Amino acid sequence: MQMIKTLDTSIETIIAREILDSRGKPTIEAEVHLFNGSIGLAQVPSGASKGTFEAYEMRDGDQSRYHGKGVLKAVKNVEKILTPKLLGVDALNQATIDNIMINLDGSGNKSNVGANAILAVSLAVAKAGAKAIGVPLYRYFGGSFANLLPVPLMNVINGGAHAANNLDFQEFMIVPLGATSFREALRWGVEVFFNLAQVLNEKGLLTGVGDEGGFTPNLESNEIALDLLITAIERAGYKPGKHIALALDVAASEFYKDGQYICGYHTYSPEKFIDYLIKLANQYPIISIEDGLHEEDWINWQYLTAKIGSTMQLVGDDLFVTNSQRLKKGIQKKVGNAILIKLNQIGSLTETLETIDLATYNGFRSLISHRSGETEDTAIADLAVATRSGQIKAGSLCRGERIAKYNRLLRIEHELGERAIYAGTVGMGPK
Numbered sequence: 001m002q003m004i005k006t007l008d009t010s011i012e013t014i015i016a017r018e019i020l021d022s023r024g025k026p027t028i029e030a031e032v033h034l035f036n037g038s039i040g041l042a043q044v045p046s047g048a049s050k051g052t053f054e055a056y057e058m059r060d061g062d063q064s065r066y067h068g069k070g071v072l073k074a075v076k077n078v079e080k081i082l083t084p085k086l087l088g089v090d091a092l093n094q095a096t097i098d099n100i101m102i103n104l105d106g107s108g109n110k111s112n113v114g115a116n117a118i119l120a121v122s123l124a125v126a127k128a129g130a131k132a133i134g135v136p137l138y139r140y141f142g143g144s145f146a147n148l149l150p151v152p153l154m155n156v157i158n159g160g161a162h163a164a165n166n167l168d169f170q171e172f173m174i175v176p177l178g179a180t181s182f183r184e185a186l187r188w189g190v191e192v193f194f195n196l197a198q199v200l201n202e203k204g205l206l207t208g209v210g211d212e213g214g215f216t217p218n219l220e221s222n223e224i225a226l227d228l229l230i231t232a233i234e235r236a237g238y239k240p241g242k243h244i245a246l247a248l249d250v251a252a253s254e255f256y257k258d259g260q261y262i263c264g265y266h267t268y269s270p271e272k273f274i275d276y277l278i279k280l281a282n283q284y285p286i287i288s289i290e291d292g293l294h295e296e297d298w299i300n301w302q303y304l305t306a307k308i309g310s311t312m313q314l315v316g317d318d319l320f321v322t323n324s325q326r327l328k329k330g331i332q333k334k335v336g337n338a339i340l341i342k343l344n345q346i347g348s349l350t351e352t353l354e355t356i357d358l359a360t361y362n363g364f365r366s367l368i369s370h371r372s373g374e375t376e377d378t379a380i381a382d383l384a385v386a387t388r389s390g391q392i393k394a395g396s397l398c399r400g401e402r403i404a405k406y407n408r409l410l411r412i413e414h415e416l417g418e419r420a421i422y423a424g425t426v427g428m429g430p431k
């Protein structure tokens with residue numbers, strides 16, 4: 001009798017609760033308990049510069065708690081709507097479970113139950129499943145051969161919606177493509193980060209950090225930010241472009257108004273803004289540009305892709321929102337060549353993996369990403385290795401919730417030993 005119980009991987013209980021994210025805002029976590037004793041715990045992050053077409057994040061709206069940002073409704077939806085239909089279902093049937101939840105919601109964008117509620121359960125189910133079989137999460141998702149460690153795109157200067165009163169571009173990232181291992185890539189990143197702090201100090205610039213742990217100096221232009229990065233890379237003893245390249249998340253939807261891009265002291269037409277991006281790409285060793293244009297500016301995305309898509313990575317974040325329908329449209333229109341992957345933009349593990357597959361089949365790269373409001377959950381590190389995406393965006397080199405992802409990758413690399421391959425060494429980072 002006892003024997004049967006220990007082999008039983010079906011769901012015995014689900015517990016949900018309100019916790020805090022890295023910005024001190026409420027978010028949801030779920031625990032899934034299986035009959036065999038395995039427990040999966042998952043926490044859901046939250047964005048600041050959200051795409052309009054993201055799945056719905058359920059918030060309470062009750063102004064007497066957390067200015068209306070509480071997630072007790074989402075918690076209640078887990079308890080009252082999802083749990084009754086999931087008890088007794090085998091946790092190893094991830095796709096079945098995700099489908100049950102998607103159908104229970106029935107809205108198309110998860111607005112009835114909440115993408116945050118559904119994702120918390122979806123991820124917790126996977127973690128419980130992995131524990132039940134006794135394999136790490138990256139092997140549970142990716143099989144025994146998952147061994148590709150991603151190139152990190154490290155956001156060391158924060159602007160846009162992640163830092164008040166400085167640059168309009170949201171993320172200035174360093175990309176240690178030339179390293180030979182993830183461990184080495186991380187060390188290079190840290191060394192550049194320390195040097196950047198020193199350079200900022202010398203110039204009397206602020207070294208406080210933004211939501212993703214990057215510095216938030218008050219700078220007059222994007223070029224100054226990029227120059228600072230080049231100086232920091234060189235001072236750390238590396239060659240810009242060869243050892244460490246640069247990447248941008250422009251997050252252009254945030255400063256688009258009436259068909260114009262209003263950035264810094266300039267108002268650009270889409271054509272002029274594309275020229276500006278190309279100028280930056282020619283002037284600096286930039287290998288990846290995310291959301292260079294507004295999320296609905298499909299025509300200009302087409303021009304941008306036609307002009308520089310063959311030489312650099314053009315990532316759709318707000319544009320594709322991890323949604324296979326929007327990605328299909330992009331593939332068909334020849335818009336972009338890579339997709340940012342955020343689990344909570346779509347709200348379930350199964351749909352996320354389907355979108356990554358769709359990207360891969362169509363020659364698009366996938367860049368697995370954190371959110372600006374994060375938790376100590378490290379599942380994205382495992383997801384990056386499991387899906388062989390070759391790239392991860394997990395923030396800067398300070399703030400515990402960002403470092404947790406990097407430390408998880410260090411552990412995975414260590415565990416894989418000689419089998420670990422760093423994506424930068426096999427041309428699998430940003431192109």
Ligand SMILES: O=C(O)[C@@H](CO)OP(=O)(O)O
Binds near residue numbers: 171317
């Ligand atoms: O735009 C982005 O790529 C993300 C993560 O860096 O930010 P947010 O979570 O605020 O949407």
Ligand SMILES: [Mg+2]
Binds near residue numbers: 249
């Ligand atoms: Mg983005």
